[in-house]
Amino acid sequence: MKQVFIDSSVLVSACRSRTGASAAILALCKRGKIAGYISRTVRRETKKNIAALGQDVKNRLNVYLLQHKLIMVSEPPAADVVALTEHIREKDAPVLAAALRSPATHLVTLDFNDFMRPEVRAVAPQLIIVSPGDFVRDFIRSID
């Protein structure tokens, strides 16, 4: 089973659209097809970014958090986060550090500009950093 760390951008998108690739990833987690990991930073960041949206969006996040078998990983040591700030923006570092500390083999994100730079991939060689769309298309090919 693939182990996937889910970035806040994916959770936000899955909250806003129930038919996109991000929502499909959350559904795959619920069905036990993949193992989905998040961190407290991801959860807080997502809540903050949907705070101004409607109750239906917030309810969807609560369902994801409570029913979709997401695994909360420990916060990474501060030293890990600080070290990564040499390679990625300070605000992105806690997410990348948590993904690196988790058992995840994949990091799914829509934040292409920050997470898919060659410099970031170089410091996270154990992580396959992909968009939700590419991840889902790969899943579809595997079941075809």
Add this chain to the structure above:
Amino acid sequence: MQVMPSSSQTEWVKILDNGLITIPKAMRKQAGIKDGDVARATLVGNKIIIEPRATVEEYRVFTSEQVVQWMQDDALSPEEVEKLGDLFDDIP
């Protein structure tokens, strides 16, 4: 070196080997710095500002433009949705 964590507290501290200093206990307590924490040192002119991580930790705030772009990037074709079957039934 003069440590000035706020306008109301100033103390002189001695610089030891390799620049090692002890931040006065009262200042550590007020700033929320605990043993083992990582703090950020910033050089501003000839002053060094030491900030506990909690005060520099920030979260991303996504813009409307970013989210609109993500929704486009996140879209699946009707054929892809069909191949996923009833998967979306699990989404509230």
